[in-house]
Every structure is written in C-alpha cells, then in structure tokens.
Amino acid sequence: MKQSKPSDATAPVRKRLSPEVRRSEIVRAAITLFSESGFDGSTRDVARRAGITQPLLYRYFPNKQSLIEAVYSEVFLETWDARWDAMLQDRTRPVRDRFQSFYEAYTETVFQPVWLRLWYFALLRDAEVHDWYREVVQEQILKPLVRERRMELDQGQDFAVTAQELEVPWLLHGGLLNYGLRQQVAGRLDTESRTRVIGEALDMFMLHSADRPPRPAE
Template sequence: MSTQEQHNSSGAPVPIRRRLSPAARRDEIVSAAVELFAESGFDGSTRDVARGAGITQPLLYRYFPNKESLIEAVYARVFLESWDPAWDDILLDRSLSVRDRFQRFYEAYTESIFRPVWLRLWHFASLRDAEVYSWYKEVVQEQILKPLVRERRIELGCDQDFLVTPVELEAPWLLHGGLLNYGWAQQVAGNDDGDGRAEAIRQMLEMYMLFTEARYATPS
C-alpha cells in the first residue's frame, strides 16, 4: 500500500496522516496488516504495518495495544468474515444427500477462499503460527467437519449422538486439508481451473463416502 511521506529534522520519513473516523482508521490498519502478513508472514512488524497504513507506530498502538491483538483482528477479517451464513443452510439441507450438499458447499467455499491473500495467510499460519492455526482449526471443526460427521451418520442410519470423537475427525480433516493443499498448489502454479476444482472436490468426497459407508453402515 503506497503512502505519502514527509521527513523530520533527522531525515527519517514520517507518514502524512489523513483524517479518518476511528472505525475507518482501524479498518485501514487491519487492511495494511493483512497485506503485510500475506507477503511476509506473521513475523511482520507493527512498524511496517503502521507505515503501510500511513500512520505512526504510537497511533497504531492506540487501536491495537499489542501485536497479538492486531493478529486477532487479521484472523477475524480473513478467516471468520469470509464465512457466508448461507453455507450453514446448505450443510443442513436434508432434501439433498450429504455428498450433494457438501459438493455444493465446498464449491462455494473454495471459490471464496482460493484467493492469494487467504491461501498465503493460511499457509503461513500452518507453518509458523500455531496459535492462529489452532483458531482456524477450531472453527473448521465446528462449522464444517463435525456437521459432516453427524449428517453422514444420520444418512447411514447410525446413532444421532451430538458428540464427534477425535478419531471420527481424522478422515474429514484429510478431505478438508487435501482441498486446501490442492488450492495452494493451484495458486503456486498460477492456475484457476473451476472445473478441475469441482472434480477434485467430487473425488475427495467420494473417498470419504466410501470410507464412512464401511465404518458406519449398519450390518444387514
């Protein structure tokens, strides 16, 4: 993000601050942090974030008292606000098979998240920031993977227990993680093949359906 700068008596650049409301200023700081962290990872400094937002570092700390609070805001912006509430209805629409509704969901979900900024931040979090990645994993489990397990159990005529065990989550994580790795590989290769993405989703869901049919199906 480019900003205008002036220089102090020592020759150091000082950003020219634009007048913004507190909400707009906070939003601009988060946008600058998203851009920086997507390029350099969560090791990027608050000084560089402030420079990207066109403000001083002390002003940044008036909005975010420490780097951890800024990272939390970036996490909320990228990983939470990208969730479309309409997806909840798709996941629980029992007029469709589990396979069909999760196909619809994952096509919409990956269309939304298979973007350079999202994928780069997910990649950096998975490699270097255990806390951010743990936040992300918790949301994925609660919003996507546990509903998948529960709905598949019901479809196969098994118990309708709300509890989902860690063992039951292993296969859904392979499915979800495989799709994210597919998206990352496509991003690195510079590809954006919607048909290929839909087919990859179909194949991974097929493997999950076959696996769960063997695990959960009631013996005849």
C-alpha cells in the same frame, strides 16, 4: 544557505479519518504485510504500510496479538457466508450433494492469494492462529459432515463425534486447501478441475464412512 520551508500548497496533507475507517486501514495493511512475510511482520512495518506512526497504531491495537486477532477475524471468520449453514443442514438433499455445493462455494471464496498465503503462514509459523482456524473448521464443517453422514446411514446419533471420525474429514479439507495452494503457485485456478477434485475427495469420505461404522469414544 538556509532552505525555505515548503509552502502549504506543496506540503503533504495527512488524511483525517474516522476511527472506524482508520482501524480498517490498519487491519488491511496488516493483512497485506502478513500475507507477504508471515506473522513475523512487525507493527512498525504495519504502521508504515498504513501511512501512520507506530504510536497511533497502538491507540487502536495495544499490542501485536490484538492486531493478529483482528486479521484472523477478518480473513478467517468474516469470510464465512451464513447461507452455507442452511446449505449444510438441508436434509432434502443427499449429504454428498450438499457438501459438494458447499465446498464449491467455500473454495471460490478462500482460493484467493491472500487467504491461502495467510493460511499457509499460520500452518507453518503461528500455531495459535492455526488452532483458531482448526476449531472453526471442525465445529462448522467437519463435525456437521460426520453427523449428517451418520444420519444418512442410519447410524447412532447419541454420542459425540470422535477424534478418529474426524481424521478422514481433515484429510478431505486439508487436501482441498493444499490443492488450492498448489494451483495458486502454478498460476492456474481451474473451476472445472476444482469441482472434480472436490467430488473425488467427497467420494473418498463417503466410501470410508460407509465401510466403518462409528464407535463411541471409550
């Protein structure tokens, strides 16, 4: 027997969204997918999550790389708070105090399941995304930390930050992210212990920088 077509009253209604809203929905779907399965997730799966066809997705993002770049921008760049720059440059406060306040605010923002999983997947599987993130961290956090500490110790300011000077700051920053990931996996994000761990990591850097004056790169 021939089946009757569903009436207009029961047929699903496709949402008509503005291009800006549609693009945002696609990016959010990609963020959710990539945080669950890594950057190997397909555009077909992203489209399914967003409730659209793959050809429609390609009208907004011509290829997967452009979609990954949009995810990177929203997760790793747009979470940066412009007030943190002023905090890091406030020379009325000791360097340790400034960076303690910064890392407390920064980790409050990034110690979220989606952020931490995307960072972890980038570290494991997507060298390009992780390199983008490393560049931002190096320029906006770690080099300022080294320069401000040099000034506090009345050391030379007339040469570039060397790769050697960045090794311990990277241990500090990477160690805090790994701490956050461990806490997330264990299901306990304790603000008090996080504050203590940040302080201990900064103490490590302060002692190291005081004992080893910087040298210009040869």
